[in-house]
Amino acid sequence: MIKFTSRQDLEAYAGNLRGGEPAPTKILIGMSTCGRASGAEEVYRALIDAAQQHGLDNVSIVKTGCVGLCHAEPLVEVEEPGHPRVTIGDVDPGRAREIIEAVATNAKIPHPYTLGMGIYAKQERIALRNCGRIDPEQIDEYIRTGGYRQLASAIFDKPPEDIIETVKASGLRGRGGGGFPTGIKWAAARKAEGSPKYIVCNADEGDPGAFMDRSILEGDPYSVIEAMAIAGYAVGANKGFIYVRAEYPLAIHHLRVAVERARQHGLLGANILGSDFSFDLKMKFGAGAFVCGEETALLRSIEGSRGQPTVKPPFPAQAGLWGKPTVVNNVETFANIVPILEKGSDWFRSIGTENSPGTKVFALAGNVKNVGLVEVPMGTTLNEIIHDLGGGSRSGKPVKAVQTGGPSGGCIPSEKFDTPIDYDNLIELGSMMGSGGMIVMDEDTSMIGIARFYLQFTCDESCGKCTLCRLGTKRLLQLLDKLLAGAGGPEDIDELQTLGQCVKDGSLCGLGKTAPNPILSTLRWYRKEYDDLAYGGKMIYRIVAEKCIGCTACAKACPAECIEGEKKEPHTIRQEDCIQCGTCIEKCNTGAIIRAAAECAGAR
Amino acid sequence: MNPQTAEPETAQFARLAEFIDGLGLGHEPDERQAALIEVLHEAQEIFGYLPEDVQEFVAEKLRLPLGRVFGVISFYHYFTAEPRGKHQINCCLGTACFVRGAEKIIEQFEDTLGIKMGEVTPDKNFSLGTLRCVGACSLAPVVIVDGKTYGRVTPEQAAEIIAEYN
Ligand SMILES: Cc1cc2nc3c(=O)[nH]c(=O)nc-3n(C[C@H](O)[C@H](O)[C@H](O)COP(=O)(O)O)c2cc1C
């Protein structure tokens, strides 16, 4: 392997790669975690064997990362010159042989995958630009696509301040959940006193049900490594750490290979490309603690201690690893850096919204047809993501809600699905962007059940350092259990509300500050489900005769046609036929309809 | 991976010592502390779990107080001071798996093996645990046995999966 000792070495090498005869036909097979678990390895062998049998030597079969259609894995894509790319889903060894046969005989590729509107429609792939397109274990493929040109240009053409300025101007906000402007963070770390300085990549991806960072690391590790080196140059750091969760063995493997190759080529290590800039990386592994995704806890974990968060300020940019200035950024944040430097901040700002420029990768999972990854411009609506790209619910039943932001987020009801997604709008809805997990739920899902699921999670994962989080989450969980067991009353709902607010206000780190969100958001949007439990399911709609003017608005709207009464006379609801939909309350012009405990039940 | 390897203990300790020496740690306490988690990962890989004598060995080799080593082990879920079964069955309890019925799968494994989550079968062949998302959410619900991923698992499959390792 050639060690580049100058910029020219790299450019000549890249030129050679691009100049070489590329195989006219490319067959790409997704070999990420979900691909492998669905049998991609057998399919790969079948492709190779069949290609040999047919004597196809002008075809290259490339193992690649995730294109995002995880539900249709194993996935193969065929790129023939002069033809549009064909994607084939659910490939087994039999289909693999058919594909090769078709390529060999110039026939039409069988079983093309079709998604109502095309996989890439509505998507804009920046962070995922190389995922599913290149072989992540081959640095040559990354260099061929223009990789490392930006690092070279940074080191040789630009003062560090220029790079920070471009990142600032792009408006890029952290993709790890908080949404803090990346350029400002870098500027603070550059200005901060203290040396050495460090760059840390947060690849802990703690949200259970999110897998975009895993896909980037598995499918395009070099883009993160290059960006970390650029960050190092910009803030004046010579050492970086990638903190990966141990649950991602394939991502760890690909990163290891990538770091090693980059070092061999002189793209990491001392005197990169013969310059006087040196930067090296070390990998660190999580050990199954969610709180370690929080940046201060993560830093303690890298130091080899218990991963307990510390009070901010000081922020890591001022005092991070071993008290030294440290930039902590998320995987996806880093994956955006190279394109921003390549195409400029104006280009980046032209995508997305004013306050949240660029794109966001979402991991669609749960009760949705097309489970997978999508990268869409900020400002895309939930409807577009869940229905157009996600194909709606898997069960075929109406979608009830989507959960975003993981254990820190909340449930958003389907009535709000026309909201354009950005950091601020999601907070407005009582949830948050989080890292990009989206769990779709249909009408059979109990919202209290899902709130309980997350509470159990944060309760298990609370590090125990501060009381409100440690005991508060436990008490909230007890209250939910009491309600779910049918032993709760309205006072328990009140306590959920007030205690939830206290835990939010009084906890030390983001884990506790956001832990009540799953409860508070479901209380806000699905109060009825809580009431039903608190009143033993005996809540009913009732028309208060004194207030009813007999306008018939409710009776006309009632889908169960169970409201009766003469015009201008007080109406009544036939309780045995009422379906508890609440339409009448919304239609009533005089506020005469209430929802209350049935007399016989009473509050326990 | 396999805690019940025939490898004698002395050889296991020798392997661990070799790993630690290979890290080329200096005398800085910070540097030695920073290596602790990766050393524990390796130790658990070799021994299958982290019994007291392994903890003491690590503390001594890294010149750290034993309490510090124990504190880290008890904090991180991944580390265990209790022996595990020969095969580890881990059911994913991430959100995607939960929404797709992971709890039913867990119950089925518990019933079939006759143990609860976190326990080991009397013949020490299986231990049962949970994981929080392995990132294969498209295959939910997911079960992992000794690193092998089973996707779209149904309760009926529990017995079949167990039989593969019996
Ligand atoms: C409880 C908790 C868990 C977190 N988990 C993650 C995580 O898994 N991945 C991540 O990138 N950021 C996570 N964060 C956010 C980090 O603290 C930090 O804001 C982020 O890594 C900064 O990078 P960014 O600005 O590029 O987003 C978490 C925060 C909290 C409070």
Ligand code: FES
């Ligand atoms: S939730 Fe189970 S694999 Fe992600």
